[in-house]
Structures are given as C-alpha cells and as structure tokens.
Amino acid sequence: REQLDRSHYKTNRSAELYERAKLSIPGGVTANIKHFSPHPLFMKKGKGSKLYDADNHSYVDYLLCYGALILGHGHPAVYEAVIDQWSAAGTPVFGTPHEIETVMAEKLISLYRGIDSVRFTNSGLEATMLALRVASAFTGRSKVAKFEGHYHGGYDQVLFSIQPAPGEAGAADRPETIPESKGIPDYYTNHTLVLPFNDLEATKNLLRENAEELAAVIVEPVQGGFIPAHQAFMQGLRDITKELGIVLIFDEVKTGFRLSVGGAQELYKITPDLTALGKVLGGGFPVGAVGGRKDMMALLSPEGQDLLSAGGRQPSSERGLFHSGTYNGHPLVLAAGLATIEVLEKEGVMRNLFDTTDILRNELEALYLHYDLPMQTIGLGSIFNIVMTDRDIENYRDMKKADLNVRKRIDERVLKFGVYSKPLNRYSLSTVHDEQDLDFTIQAHEKAIIDMKD
Numbered sequence: 001r002e003q004l005d006r007s008h009y010k011t012n013r014s015a016e017l018y019e020r021a022k023l024s025i026p027g028g029v030t031a032n033i034k035h036f037s038p039h040p041l042f043m044k045k046g047k048g049s050k051l052y053d054a055d056n057h058s059y060v061d062y063l064l065c066y067g068a069l070i071l072g073h074g075h076p077a078v079y080e081a082v083i084d085q086w087s088a089a090g091t092p093v094f095g096t097p098h099e100i101e102t103v104m105a106e107k108l109i110s111l112y113r114g115i116d117s118v119r120f121t122n123s124g125l126e127a128t129m130l131a132l133r134v135a136s137a138f139t140g141r142s143k144v145a146k147f148e149g150h151y152h153g154g155y156d157q158v159l160f161s162i163q164p165a166p167g168e169a170g171a172a173d174r175p176e177t178i179p180e181s182k183g184i185p186d187y188y189t190n191h192t193l194v195l196p197f198n199d200l201e202a203t204k205n206l207l208r209e210n211a212e213e214l215a216a217v218i219v220e221p222v223q224g225g226f227i228p229a230h231q232a233f234m235q236g237l238r239d240i241t242k243e244l245g246i247v248l249i250f251d252e253v254k255t256g257f258r259l260s261v262g263g264a265q266e267l268y269k270i271t272p273d274l275t276a277l278g279k280v281l282g283g284g285f286p287v288g289a290v291g292g293r294k295d296m297m298a299l300l301s302p303e304g305q306d307l308l309s310a311g312g313r314q315p316s317s318e319r320g321l322f323h324s325g326t327y328n329g330h331p332l333v334l335a336a337g338l339a340t341i342e343v344l345e346k347e348g349v350m351r352n353l354f355d356t357t358d359i360l361r362n363e364l365e366a367l368y369l370h371y372d373l374p375m376q377t378i379g380l381g382s383i384f385n386i387v388m389t390d391r392d393i394e395n396y397r398d399m400k401k402a403d404l405n406v407r408k409r410i411d412e413r414v415l416k417f418g419v420y421s422k423p424l425n426r427y428s429l430s431t432v433h434d435e436q437d438l439d440f441t442i443q444a445h446e447k448a449i450i451d452m453k454d
C-alpha cells in the first residue's frame, strides 16, 4: 500500500531523455506505437513482473514487451540458456546452419498441429510476410485477404484497415481497404481484400467473389490478442478456404504459446496451412518463424538451385522461392526461446498463468461494477483488454462503441500509480505476476476511479 503513495511522482528524467531523443530519432521513439503524450516513459531496468523508469519509479508491467515476455523480465532460465550457449559456442552467432535450429524446428513441429516444417525469421512481421509469399508461390495468385482490425506487421501488403476512421471504413459486411500509412503504393491497396471478422456469411461471399485471384487469407485467431474468433467462424473459414483453394494462414505471433503452448490452433482444434510465430518464441529477443504444410514449405528449399551447380543463375522462371536473413535462426535467440518453452511446458505453469489472469479480470470487473462504471474484460488465456461498455464485442467496429475516453483517463492515472500498460493497450500477464501484483493493480484502479470521479 505504501507504493501507492505517488504524491511526489515526477518524470523529469524521462522528459529530459525524450527531449534529447527527439533530436536524433523522429518523435523520440523507435516504433510509432511506443509514443504517448506528454512523453513516453524511458525505462532503465526490468525484473520479474516489474519495470523501473529513469526516475526510479517501479511499475507492475502488463505490456511485457507487447506480450513477448511471458516469463517476465530476466527469467533466470532464459538468462542462463543465453550465457551457456555463448560460452559453449565462443561466439554469439555462426552465420551457418547449426543444431539448435533443428532442435527448435522439431519442437515447433511437435507442438503445432499445422506445422510440418519451419523457417526462422527475425520478427513477426517477416514471418507473416514470408507466409504470404509462400502462399502466392503455391497458388500462383497475387491478392491476399485480411480482416478489419487485424495487425500482421507494418508493411505494405497488409497495413490496411487496422483502425479505419468510422466515416471511411465502408459497409460492415464489405469493409473498404484503407491504408494505415502514407507511402503505401496503390498496387497493394488494389491487391488486398478486407474481410469482416466473426461474420462468416459476409466473409464467405467476399471470398467467393475474389477466389480466382486470392492466394491467402491471413487471420489473427484472437484479434489483437483479446477478441476471440467464434469456433464456428474459424471452422467455416477453414472449410471455405479449403473449398476455394486459398491458403489459410494463422498469424499466431501473439497467440502462439499464450493461448496454449500449441497456440490457438490447439485450442480451436483447427489446422491452418501456414502459421506465423514470433514474440514468446524468442524469449525476449527478436524472432519470427513460419511453419506449415510440407508441400508448401518445400517451395522454400534451395536444393538443386545452388548458384554454381547450375553454371550461373537459372532463368527467373526456374528459380525457387527466395528467403534469406543474416541473423535467421540466431543461436542465442533460439536458446532463449527453447528455455522459455521448457518452462511453459512444466506441469501447471500455463494453468497457473491462466488462473492468475482470471483472478485479475474478475476482481477488476467486480471493482468497476462496485463503482457503477460499465466495463468488461475480454480475452482468452493470459491476455485481456479492459473495455468500457457492457455491449458484446466481436470485432473492430464493436470496439468503437466502447468509451475510449474514460479508459484513457483511467490509464493515465494507473500509470502514474505504478501500473504499466501503454494507454489503451491490452494487459498481458506473465508466469511471475503474483497476488501482490494483482492486489496492487486493483488498488491502483480503485484509486484511479475515485480520482477520475472527483
């Protein structure tokens, strides 16, 4: 309770660091989403469930590096795995094939029902991008379909209709393809179809209309990590894509290892053609992976395509599917990832994490009810979001009906009281969040509600 007295809370050092950063980094941030007003907090330390900022304030961290740190900050098993790997190898990276890549690939094949074979990348973005390329190569088609409100990384092919403004979003059963950024060539706007999430009939109609040109449908099984697809919707999506010969890609960058160790596909018992992974897989280091059906993944094999064996480059029509990356399969990253998965696979670890998350959700809901504020928590497994409405939330448009203003005012206050989640962000929990953290969080929310009402 002592910690909750933040009457002397000042973030002068963060403010100074922000002013300095802005001189050399646009907006002072290395990713646009890291920015918030009046200035982002600059962190200098993390331990367990806590982050510590440049002004020495502690925070219970629910951002957890956008969900990646499922074991919290600096888990000893991950730390040791990284140090051991470097010591044993004498170098951080080989730049050649090595055994840990195969160990991790075998692990993913054993855990994910949709994965027969794997390639590694350095980010989730690269993983979804590679999956789309595999789908295009496999089908010989060039359009892709994504769902409104779904994020797959910030690149030209999929950076559409994530947060379209109400006036430009189009009809609910026929969403417009709205670029989320300046600088996206029109080609991509014309080659990306936007679908309505959790609306099977409208999705089927749009897919049938565009089937001849569509290489893939990419979907977050749980939108933003917190709006679950209906089981019947996912099954219907699987059936229609199979029928139309469209590759179904599960983007499990967020849900992988979070909904269950085997991801959303294990929970829904649905097998996608391709799967993109990231975040938790790297144990706190940059990573991504694409896994999938053997016949699709086989397109990536360079066997028979060696530069010299062909006496020079093959004509482009005979070349295979290109994929590369200096740091792909980085040994330290995969060692950290394997150590993370090993902890998650221990008896009861995921169950406890889900139970802790459920306790926090229930207590928050009870608190807001007590203060007569319409609010619900939505999510699955170890991620949820706080939504200020009692109406049903099934997709991006429903989220617009929630009171973002109240949520923002709460977020600004709980941040000050020591609960870290970027304003309006979801809450991700780790295996090391404990009862004390939950108690502290509830108190911070109560204080924020009272403060806001005054």
Ligand code: PLP
Residues within 6 Å of the ligand: 066, 123, 124, 125, 126, 128, 151, 152, 153, 154, 220, 251, 252, 253, 254, 278, 279, 287
């Ligand atoms: N796909 C999903 C579902 C994500 O949540 C993210 C990141 O938040 C990405 C892809 C992109 O991953 P990365 O940020 O590692 O490039």
